[in-house]
Amino acid sequence: MSKFDLILLFIFALIVAVCGANVWLIVHGYEQFTAGFWTFATAVCAGEVVTFSLYRIAKGRGVPKSIKGKHSIIDDLENDEKEQK
Numbered sequence: 001m002s003k004f005d006l007i008l009l010f011i012f013a014l015i016v017a018v019c020g021a022n023v024w025l026i027v028h029g030y031e032q033f034t035a036g037f038w039t040f041a042t043a044v045c046a047g048e049v050v051t052f053s054l055y056r057i058a059k060g061r062g063v064p065k066s067i068k069g070k071h072s073i074i075d076d077l078e079n080d081e082k083e084q085k
Helices: 003-027 035-058 065-084
Strands: none
Touching: 003 035
């Protein structure tokens, strides 16, 4: 399991906890979370993903091999099309 998988699991757990807390507030007659809170929670989750992605790029790890493999297949197909013309 990679670090990115752990970050995604943390974000999932955070979202489930926040949504569960919101449901609890609704069921017990309290006011729901405001739009500002939801904006903050979304920014934290998105910020974690972006920060880790930038960290990975800065460390020189670049694009994952699975994506590179897909691009090389596409490049091969495009080169074949050019040669056939």
